[in-house]
Amino acid sequence: MYELNEKIRDLEPYEPIAGEYKIRLDANESFLRLPESIMASALHATFSVELNRYPDPTAKALCAAFARAYRVDAANVVAGNGSDELISIIFQSFLQKGDTYATVAPDFSMYDFYGYLAECRGVSIPKNEDWTINVDRLIETCNREQVKLLIFSNPCNPTSLGLDRAAIRRIVSGVSGLVVLDEAYMDFWNESMLAEAASYDNLLILKTCSKAFGLAALRVGFAVGQERLIRAIKAVKSPYNVNALSQRMAETVLKNRGECEAATRRILLSRDALQAGLLQLMQRFPGKMEVVQGVTNFVVVRTPQAEALFQKLLADSIAVRYFKAMSALRITAGSTGENAAVLDHIRDFFEA
Numbered sequence: 001m002y003e004l005n006e007k008i009r010d011l012e013p014y015e016p017i018a019g020e021y022k023i024r025l026d027a028n029e030s031f032l033r034l035p036e037s038i039m040a041s042a043l044h045a046t047f048s049v050e051l052n053r054y055p056d057p058t059a060k061a062l063c064a065a066f067a068r069a070y071r072v073d074a075a076n077v078v079a080g081n082g083s084d085e086l087i088s089i090i091f092q093s094f095l096q097k098g099d100t101y102a103t104v105a106p107d108f109s110m111y112d113f114y115g116y117l118a119e120c121r122g123v124s125i126p127k128n129e130d131w132t133i134n135v136d137r138l139i140e141t142c143n144r145e146q147v148k149l150l151i152f153s154n155p156c157n158p159t160s161l162g163l164d165r166a167a168i169r170r171i172v173s174g175v176s177g178l179v180v181l182d183e184a185y186m187d188f189w190n191e192s193m194l195a196e197a198a199s200y201d202n203l204l205i206l207k208t209c210s211k212a213f214g215l216a217a218l219r220v221g222f223a224v225g226q227e228r229l230i231r232a233i234k235a236v237k238s239p240y241n242v243n244a245l246s247q248r249m250a251e252t253v254l255k256n257r258g259e260c261e262a263a264t265r266r267i268l269l270s271r272d273a274l275q276a277g278l279l280q281l282m283q284r285f286p287g288k289m290e291v292v293q294g295v296t297n298f299v300v301v302r303t304p305q306a307e308a309l310f311q312k313l314l315a316d317s318i319a320v321r322y323f324k325a326m327s328a329l330r331i332t333a334g335s336t337g338e339n340a341a342v343l344d345h346i347r348d349f350f351e352a
């Protein structure tokens, strides 16, 4: 019988949350659908796609639209089939088997998954008890452990906390390896390093269209960095990684920067409302729950009863994300009705 190798034998296919739920606040997606007019132009733009031809391997027009929207040079940009693909490519190619990479904990779990697949040694650097990062200790550990690649999200999924630019500059200058800075949620905050991406020879910044822009279905992400790093990614990626329909649709949306920013502002208003509602509950039930004040499109609730609360919400057809190791729930900002529903159910849970 054919035997799967040890590396993949026990892996399970990724299943975010199985089942149908009325309210989905578990994946940090945008709760807004594209405005009708942009949807129409994005679909219209796909009419001219020649489906019998392979897509543009360099996604030139898409990268140009991204570069204009974020005021970077298009030569410093490469597109991926979601930033997830770029993370995988970076682990597979910037590291060699047995190399050491570092993550911080807690952080986005996919980093360690790709590090594992790349057969590398992972060093997990714990955050402080309040989930802030001790920058000096981070730098010191990376250098002591001869880390070739440090990856973390800023602001962080799942804590919603962020490091300011001064801290990031210290990290990038202080470590000798490559720093991969995942700015998936930076559209909700204002400490982006994009404008400085080209000034460091060891910095790659990841961006995605899946969160603020509400294009999770298209699978489009970007890496930004010095041309030498970007060319290396272009050289190792699979040639036609971003399909032609996604290229064309995401390009159209990125060209409507005003609409994108308006959507981001609406999401932030929703986040503020959800956070305010949760803070009220925290005052009402002292000692039972703690709300982390974050800078993303989700709010984190720490509670010793996280698992029971998670199960209760699921039973009421509301999906949020439960983090066992953090004893916390991550709740994505939703529509007014969705936020009200989740707040009602949390209140009922703690009252019971």
Ligand SMILES: *Cc1c(COP(=O)(O)O)cnc(C)c1O
Pocket (backbone or CB within 6 Å): 028, 081, 082, 083, 084, 085, 108, 153, 157, 182, 184, 207, 208, 209, 210, 211, 216, 219, 220, 221
């Ligand atoms: C959602 C998310 C991504 C993945 O983005 P895709 O472009 O949809 O693959 C990457 N990093 C973090 C931290 C995320 O939360």
